[in-house]
Amino acid sequence: MVKGKRGQFQISFGMIFSIILIVMFLVVAFITIKSFFGVRCSAEEGIFLKDLQNEVDRIWRGSGAQKTFEGDILGCEIDYVCFWETPEINGEFSSFAEDDFSEFTGDEGNHNLYFYPRRNADVPSTLIKHLNLTSLTDNPVCFKKEGDKFKIPLKKDLGESLVRVSG
Secondary structure (H helix, E strand, O other), rough: OOOOOOOOOOHHHHHHOOOOOOOOHHHHHHHHHHEEEEEEHHHHHHHHHHHHHHHHHHHHHHHHHOEEEEEEOOOOOOOOOOOOOOOEHHHHHHHHHHOOOOHOOOOOOOOOOOEHHHHHHHOOOOOOOOOEEEOOEEEEEEEEEEEEEEEEEEEEOOOOOOOOEEO
């Protein structure tokens, strides 16, 4: 053995402290970036719902119209936009409604739109006003994302008081 040589790697306290700070900054940066993506998805859902409500209101105020609303929810893993009218569940998308719908009724018990899969949605359900969903043959009726857009056919005939989702 040679005297005076050490077998240990020596790092000063300042160097250890600097490494700890760098790791902490990286962790905080990743958490911040992840939270911004969550806010983005929530904002996209809110913009979609606002645009849909504006289009329904525009058709509702008129004497009659037929229009396909095209909206997108970018950056979120939402596959379907579903409309639901209580109380009976039937049709092609009835498996989407197997869970308890009391979650979707809100405080007033009248929500009629939800996103599917629900676990990916920041907005669990909402009420789109001025819609008539009683004429739907499927309950719920869902619209799949085509490309980057959801295409929802809206219709109001002359003399009708509410807008129908013609699905």
